[in-house]
Amino acid sequence: MQARRVAQHWLTLDGDGALQTQIVRALRTAILRGELPPGHRLPSTRTLARELEVSRTTSQHAYEQLLTEGYLEARRGSATRVASTLDPVASTPDEAAPPSSPALSAYGQRLSEGAFGYPYRAFAEQELARFELLYGLPDHRAFPLDAWRKALTDAARHATPRALSYGEPEGTESLRQAIARHILSARGVRCHPDQIIVVAGVQQALALVARLLLDPGDRVVLEEPGYLGARAAFASAGARLVPAPVDEQGIDVTAVPRRTRCRLVYVTPSHQFPTGRIMSLSRRQMLLSWAAGQDACIFEDDYDGELRYEGRPIETLYALDGGHRVIFAGTFSKTLFPSLRIGYIVVPPSLVDVVRAAKWTSDWSCPNLEQVALTSFIESGDFARHLRRSRLRYASKRRALLEELTLALGGLSHQVDWQVGGGAAGLHIVLWLPKTSPRELARIVVRARALDVGIYSIAPYYLGEPRSGLLIGYGLLDEASLREAIRRLGRAIRADGTPRAAERRPR
Ligand SMILES: Cc1ncc(COP(=O)(O)O)c(C=O)c1O
Structure with a gap:
C-alpha cells in the first residue's frame, strides 16, 4: 500500500497495516516526539478523514483508541486534544531517538570544536536598545x-x-x-x-x-x-x-x-x-x-x-x-x-x-x-551622491559624539581615566578606560542597558589579554539620540545615575 500524507507532516501514513492502525501509529509517534505538544488541538474526525481520504469511521476509531490509551483527551462539546498530562520527552520510546550525527570532516570538526559560533547571535536575539551604540550598522535613515x-x-x-x-x-x-x-x-x-x-x-x-x-x-x-x-x-x-x-x-x-x-x-x-x-x-x-x-x-x-x-x-x-x-x-x-x-x-x-x-x-x-x-x-x-551626503552626516555625528563625551566625562579624570581612540573615519570609535577593571566594565554595560543604552566591550576582539574599553558605533542613531545616548553612558560610567550640570545646558 502507498504512503499517504496530509499538510501536517506528523500524519504521514507509512502504508503498513490497516488504515486505522497507521493513523494511530502516526499520531502516537508525533505525540511522543513532542511534535504535537500536550493540549494541542487536533482536527475533527471529519477533517482528518477528508485529508487522509479514509472513511469517517476509520478516523473516529483511531481517535477512540488513542483516547482509551490516554494519548488524547476530549471534553464534551470541545475539540479532541493531546492529553495535557503527557510528558513527551520522558516517554519517548527508542524508535523516536534522534539518529546519530553524521561523521564530520576535519573542517567540520574544527568548526564544531572551535569557538566560531556566530558571534552576533546575542545581538540578533536581544532587542536593540532605544539608544543603540552597536558597532557596524550604517544609518538607515540616510x-x-x-x-x-x-x-x-x-x-x-x-x-x-x-x-x-x-x-x-x-x-x-x-x-x-x-x-x-x-x-x-x-x-x-x-x-x-x-x-x-x-x-x-x-x-x-x-x-x-x-x-x-x-x-x-x-x-x-x-x-x-x-x-x-x-x-x-x-x-x-x-x-x-x-x-x-x-x-x-x-x-x-x-x-x-x-x-x-x-x-x-x-x-x-x-x-x-x-x-x-x-x-x-x-x-x-x-x-x-x-x-x-x-x-x-x-x-x-x-x-x-x-x-x-x-x-x-x-x-x-x-x-x-x-x-x-x-x-x-x-x-x-x-x-x-x-x-x-x-x-x-x-x-x-x-x-x-x-x-x-x-x-x-x-x-x-x-x-x-x-x-x-x-x-x-x-x-x-x-x-x-549618497556617499558624499553620508560622509557629511557621519562626520557631523562623530563630532557630536566627541563633544558629548567631553561634556559627560570631562573633569572626571581624577575618578575615571578615559581616552578616545580612532581616526576620523568609519562608523565607530573606541572609548578606552584603561583603569577600569573587567568587572567594573561589565557593570557599566549593565547600568547602561538599564538606561536603555546598548554598549559593548572591546574585549571579544582580543585573542590575548584584552585592554579595557568600549566600542561605540555611531552609525545607527540620529544626532540627537546619539547625544542622549552618550549623556546616559556618562551616567552609567560615573555610576551616579544623575545628569551633570554641563549636560543640563540648554542646546
Ligand atoms: C573589519 C570588517 N571586515 C568585514 C566586515 C564584514 O563585511 P561584509 O558585510 O561585507 O561581509 C565587517 C563587518 O562589520 C568588518 O567590521
Missing part, C-alpha cells in the same frame, strides 16, 4: 530608499530570461566595470574589471581566500585586537593564528618572531577594526617589504574605506604594491546596507580563474537582479 527602490524595480521590470537564469560566478560585467571605476576614484585602486570577483561581502572573500591559499597548519598574521569574521575564516581553515599588536600607527609585524614563516597577513589599514587607527604610510611600506621577505600574501580589508572625514586618504596597500601580493576586498555593507550581501575582491590576474571557481562551487554567483540594480545605482550617480 539611505536613499526611493532611488534604490527604483533601481530594483527597473531591474525586475526589464529582466530578460538570461538575467533570470544562472549568472556568471564572477558577477556581471557591467557591475565589475562600475566597481572598477568606483574603487579607482574613491580608493585609488587601479585594476582591470576582469580582476574583480563580485562576492557576498568581505566575509565570503575571507572564506574563499582562506580555502584557496591556506592549508591546515599554515600561519596567518592577524591584527590584535582584530576582526572576528577574519579570525573565524582562517582558523576554521586550520590556519595557525599569529597575532601582531596594533599601535598608534597600525599593525606592527616586527613583533612576529623572526623565523616564523607566514602565508598570509590580514589587515584593515584604512580604519583598523576595532581600534579605529589609520595605518601610517611608513607602516604600510614596512608591511609590504616584510610580506615580500616572507613571500606572503596580504588581505587588505577595506570594509569602510570610503568613509573618511578628514584629510586625504593614505594610499591603499594594493596601490602601493601594484596589486602583486595584495588582495583587496571591499563591500557595500557600510556604504549601503549589510543585508545586501554584495562586496568585491580584487585579485592578481593569476588568481582570477581559481577564485571564480571557488565562488562557483560555493554559491554559484551573487543574485543577479541586485547586481543589475546596484550597477544602475552606481552609474546614475546616486551612489556617489
Whole structure:
C-alpha cells in the first residue's frame, strides 16, 4: 500500500497495516516526539478523514483508541486534544531517538570544536536598545530608499530570461566595470574589471581566500585586537593564528618572531577594526617589504574605506604594491546596507580563474537582479551622491559624539581615566578606560542597558589579554539620540545615575 500524507507532516501514513492502525501509529509517534505538544488541538474526525481520504469511521476509531490509551483527551462539546498530562520527552520510546550525527570532516570538526559560533547571535536575539551604540550598522535613515527602490524595480521590470537564469560566478560585467571605476576614484585602486570577483561581502572573500591559499597548519598574521569574521575564516581553515599588536600607527609585524614563516597577513589599514587607527604610510611600506621577505600574501580589508572625514586618504596597500601580493576586498555593507550581501575582491590576474571557481562551487554567483540594480545605482550617480551626503552626516555625528563625551566625562579624570581612540573615519570609535577593571566594565554595560543604552566591550576582539574599553558605533542613531545616548553612558560610567550640570545646558 502507498504512503499517504496530509499538510501536517506528523500524519504521514507509512502504508503498513490497516488504515486505522497507521493513523494511530502516526499520531502516537508525533505525540511522543513532542511534535504535537500536550493540549494541542487536533482536527475533527471529519477533517482528518477528508485529508487522509479514509472513511469517517476509520478516523473516529483511531481517535477512540488513542483516547482509551490516554494519548488524547476530549471534553464534551470541545475539540479532541493531546492529553495535557503527557510528558513527551520522558516517554519517548527508542524508535523516536534522534539518529546519530553524521561523521564530520576535519573542517567540520574544527568548526564544531572551535569557538566560531556566530558571534552576533546575542545581538540578533536581544532587542536593540532605544539608544543603540552597536558597532557596524550604517544609518538607515540616510539611505536613499526611493532611488534604490527604483533601481530594483527597473531591474525586475526589464529582466530578460538570461538575467533570470544562472549568472556568471564572477558577477556581471557591467557591475565589475562600475566597481572598477568606483574603487579607482574613491580608493585609488587601479585594476582591470576582469580582476574583480563580485562576492557576498568581505566575509565570503575571507572564506574563499582562506580555502584557496591556506592549508591546515599554515600561519596567518592577524591584527590584535582584530576582526572576528577574519579570525573565524582562517582558523576554521586550520590556519595557525599569529597575532601582531596594533599601535598608534597600525599593525606592527616586527613583533612576529623572526623565523616564523607566514602565508598570509590580514589587515584593515584604512580604519583598523576595532581600534579605529589609520595605518601610517611608513607602516604600510614596512608591511609590504616584510610580506615580500616572507613571500606572503596580504588581505587588505577595506570594509569602510570610503568613509573618511578628514584629510586625504593614505594610499591603499594594493596601490602601493601594484596589486602583486595584495588582495583587496571591499563591500557595500557600510556604504549601503549589510543585508545586501554584495562586496568585491580584487585579485592578481593569476588568481582570477581559481577564485571564480571557488565562488562557483560555493554559491554559484551573487543574485543577479541586485547586481543589475546596484550597477544602475552606481552609474546614475546616486551612489556617489549618497556617499558624499553620508560622509557629511557621519562626520557631523562623530563630532557630536566627541563633544558629548567631553561634556559627560570631562573633569572626571581624577575618578575615571578615559581616552578616545580612532581616526576620523568609519562608523565607530573606541572609548578606552584603561583603569577600569573587567568587572567594573561589565557593570557599566549593565547600568547602561538599564538606561536603555546598548554598549559593548572591546574585549571579544582580543585573542590575548584584552585592554579595557568600549566600542561605540555611531552609525545607527540620529544626532540627537546619539547625544542622549552618550549623556546616559556618562551616567552609567560615573555610576551616579544623575545628569551633570554641563549636560543640563540648554542646546
Ligand atoms: C573589519 C570588517 N571586515 C568585514 C566586515 C564584514 O563585511 P561584509 O558585510 O561585507 O561581509 C565587517 C563587518 O562589520 C568588518 O567590521
